[in-house]
Amino acid sequence: MTAVVVVGSGIAGLTAALHAAENGCHVTIVTKGALPDTNTRWAQGGIAAVTHPADSVASHAADTHTAGAGLTDAAAVDVLVGEGPARILELVSRGVTFDRTPDGDFARGLEAAHAVPRVLHAGGDATGAEIQAALGSAVRAAHLTVREHALLRDLVVEGGHVTGIVLDGGERLDADAVILATGGAGQLYAHTTNPLGATGDGIAAALRAGAAVADLEFVQFHPTALAVGAPFLVSEAVRGEGAVLIDDAGRRFCFDAHPDGELAPRDVVARSNARAMAAQGDRPVRLDATALGAERLAQRFPTIDAAVRARGLDWAREPIPVTPAAHYLMGGIVTDLDGRTSVPGLYAVGETARTGVHGANRLASNSLLEGAVFGARAGEAVAAGGAWPIPPVSTTLAEAEAAAEAPPFSREALQQVMWAHAGLVRDAAGLDHASGLLAAWAASPAPLSVEDANLLLVARHVVAAARARTGSVGAHFRADAPAAASVPPVQEALAC
Template identity: 55%
Template sequence: MKQIIIVGSGIAGLVAALELSRENAVTLVTKAALADSNTRWAQGGIAAVMFEDDSIAEHIADTLSAGAGLCDPLAVEVLCAEGPRRIRDLIQLGVAFDQHDGELARGLEAAHTHARVLHAGGDATGLNLEMTLVKAVRAANVRVMEQTFACDLVVKDERVRGLQILQDGRRETLAADALVLACGGAGQLYRHTTNPAVATGDGVALAMRAGAQLADIEFYQFHPTALATKETFLISEAVRGEGAVLFDAEGKRFMQALHKDAELAPRDVVARSIARQMAKQGGQPVLLDATHLGSPGSVEEFLKKRFPTIDAAVRARGYDWSKTPVPVTPAAHYWMGGVKTDIWGRTSIAGLYAVGEVACTGVHGANRLASNSLLESLVFAWRCAEQLPQDDVRRWPQSSCGILALELETERGVRQVHRGELQTLMWNRVGIERSNEGLREAAEQLMSWRGCDPFCTEVAELETANLLAIAKAMVTVALDRRESRGAHYRTDYPETRVDMQHSIVCAEKVAVVV
């Protein structure tokens, strides 16, 4: 029996904990409450081939197309081929996916050639998945440590030995034979984000400090449509999938002239188009029009039934979106990059695994296909749980990636950074559109800042230090990628280069494999 630590309690961490606890001693560490994660905020759904008029091959083709040449074909095949089985596993666990005429209901989202996106509770898919899995983990033989911050990995003789944690103001070390990172992304890097407050990139930062390889961290996906209010709130792509359209400030559609798929173009295209339109309008948001959805005379009823969470949130902010288009803006949404893994979740450090958004499996490439994120967490967490008990750290697979060394200074800044100014800098200089000038300004500013004392016991300050370390690495790689591809758009290098492939970060070194 192995002693296993899992860090994070979204769908990936909960699935891994549930499966591994059957024959191992599992401790699940989460810095907030067990149910607090990105998963619970996922609105759109989960993509999988569950219908006869669809095929695995077409799901693979759609995923590869969206990934802009950077997807790992084997990982994509695993994702799409194993997805249906994992959906059936969720149903067996008690997830109640929405039904239509006695069959699974399904929706269409951008860049999918078929309607294959399943949802539960209308637009509360993530919440339904999270609560079902939380209930199952509570009933399983899993030691759960809530309100516990993961400070650093314990690595000795080139293998993971445990985890240093902070709980109730005290630090201690938990021993482990293996450790699974499942602690999500880093949406709090940006001023406008759809991510909850817990998404501070802690897993990626502690993996980087331990010397693990990271991959493709310059690729951050911005969701095109977040409600443009003080409290950013995601308006799912499924709304556009149902037929909602985008208007400029004068009430005219503008996406039709920019892409053949108009509002259902790939996310990077729509987000960039909205940002440019907003610039033309002096920063004024564009408008999302859902006033024609459903049958005539029943728009309000349709929106409340199909999108109950969004409907309540929009109305709570003073908008009747059944009668009036609502203001929207792009916002940071999902990190395609992360800790580099193989198709079993194994990282470059023996005994260390990563699953979910914290990982870079290669399935998303440079631009994630809509509703593939929950599927990735599900599929690869199950694969990790299947493989981990069989692995021998003495025979750990070695990475074949070439590394171009480039030192990153992380602790020599003049003053401690404030999170708000870091988020504003990243939004303005390392956001939807980037340039050499802007990235160099960002790099210079970042190097003038430092994180908190390594032995600090304030979680918020430790989180901000993690965000700073990630920001420095991201800016360095973004500068080195002199091309535009997927979510990484350089105004000074608008073309895609066939000779540039995956970027690799190892400890304080950055590489672009060409």
């Protein structure tokens, strides 16, 4: 029986685990928090898929390619949108209760850059929590082994093949294959919608094992995180329902940058917000949802409504302050269409992986779909086994000259550097400065926690990728070359 360790317990990891187990594998799920402590649980807007005759997979694919700024992988996108409807039915069969219209059809929301309403949601704005709960129940019902509060320290590589993992504390778990589903690295940034656990653990472990990564320069910043209290995402679906963004003068400024205004691609809206904030002394812009009314806001967005009101705001009566925040990593560990990486025995799925479906900018609500589609494919591929079809490809980090003087390392200092120089707007001077600081910290003998070491390693690769791509494209915006996209000198990718 094939022994599989799945690291991570969001939609991608649990879907992979269930499919592997249902195909005869012995599966152990490892997660550094409790089973539900994932990015998936916080997903609000929903999951995009074709579920209505008026929609088509061709339309969904076209929207995905457009949002990805021409850098999406066509084969991967075809898999995503083509297999998406089946994965929705699978989620329903596992107990996910999507919201319905009075006639029993799926309720569908419209989000930015989608041609038609195709975003399914559950509990209004609690889609991720509903999916997480249903998949968690399915895992428990299947009696899969679950190791909670267990932090991945590293992969075990023997003879060029991954043969297990080592947990923080030294315990080794042997496996015939390892599936990494550890999410992204939002904690690289001073402002993020991600939970504290999003420290790039899987990507960093894969890098140390010699796996190829790509597209790490493409970090998506969500335009609307609450600017009062702890960061809290205000879903794009709110704008899809009719909310608008205004500056201090009450002007809808997003149309200055794009004819779709607030429903332009996320990178465009996020940068519009940042420009408007800079023009008014860095004060937050405001999301005006007052036209929706208190009843509609509470019914459609109960989670957001509660969070807004807990901060002493009444968004049915007055616009609320919002700011951009790091939200999603489009790049990651390079995989084929079945989750295989460049290291035999190692798979990656979800935000940890770079499948090619997002290109330079993820289409709204394609993230949960990616986890479901490619999680299922990886689970089935690991059970099928067979020869490893991908030649090894090693990712090397371009050497950067360490800064002559650098402040002592802290996670806060790292986050501020990344926010200032590798965030929404970048340029050569800022990236060079960041690269030097990161190199100095990496050369320091001061010991770091596992998570801080992971963040530092991933940060170095993000900055190196951003330096290599000298033109602007999608979520990667270079103020020193705002109009021309370019291909970096070395783009490590596998044929998909």
